[in-house]
Amino acid sequence: xxxxxxxxxxxxxxxxxxxxxxxxxxxxxxxxxxxxxxxxxxxxxxxxxxxxxxxxxxxxxxxxxxxxxxxxxxxxxxxxxxxxxxxxxxxxxxxxxxxxxxxxxxxxxxxxxxxxxxxxxxxxxxxxxxxxxxxxxxxxxxxxxxxxxxxxxxxxxxxxxxxxxxxxxxxxxxxxxxxxxxxxxxxxxxxxxxxxxxxxxxxxxxxxxxxxx
Numbered sequence: 001x002x003x004x005x006x007x008x009x010x011x012x013x014x015x016x017x018x019x020x021x022x023x024x025x026x027x028x029x030x031x032x033x034x035x036x037x038x039x040x041x042x043x044x045x046x047x048x049x050x051x052x053x054x055x056x057x058x059x060x061x062x063x064x065x066x067x068x069x070x071x072x073x074x075x076x077x078x079x080x081x082x083x084x085x086x087x088x089x090x091x092x093x094x095x096x097x098x099x100x101x102x103x104x105x106x107x108x109x110x111x112x113x114x115x116x117x118x119x120x121x122x123x124x125x126x127x128x129x130x131x132x133x134x135x136x137x138x139x140x141x142x143x144x145x146x147x148x149x150x151x152x153x154x155x156x157x158x159x160x161x162x163x164x165x166x167x168x169x170x171x172x173x174x175x176x177x178x179x180x181x182x183x184x185x186x187x188x189x190x191x192x193x194x195x196x197x198x199x200x201x202x203x204x205x206x207x208x209x210x211x212x213x
Contacts, residue, residue, distance in 0.1 A: 038203025137162025
């Protein structure tokens, strides 16, 4: 796992984190190359497919500079498996008590999922300064996070869930948002079709969003 400073550096100038559900291991290398060539430096691979752990390994091997995290971390087993696969950071949709116990044993970048001010305050007390805001749009969207910036300026977020090109800047313009998770970057259908050029084009557009263009 990387430290928070390295994670923030990967997001500097490229604060869209593709959230990827990859079904085939052979998609990992061309996908990683499309991300790097398109200008993004990080990715979150969800643990929603049998191939996910191998995909993380293969993406890291194909593009060592790419910061690859594991998403959909829901159990102690997920934590252990993701770290063994070489995940640079961990992201959870929420924080059940047993999961929190498992996460407490690990240093590095962990983004626990929160959807309320109380959850954010509780996770901060437990040592987490950056959190996943999920599901972002369904939980109040950018206006909700804007309202938290005043009373909770010490907490940063990566909103995910419903973030699209048309609303990404609503989030990225906020002082308490360090990145936004984007599920639109590479769909399973595009990967299955081998449309790496099309995916890279979307990566470039997402990278431009991070530059405010």
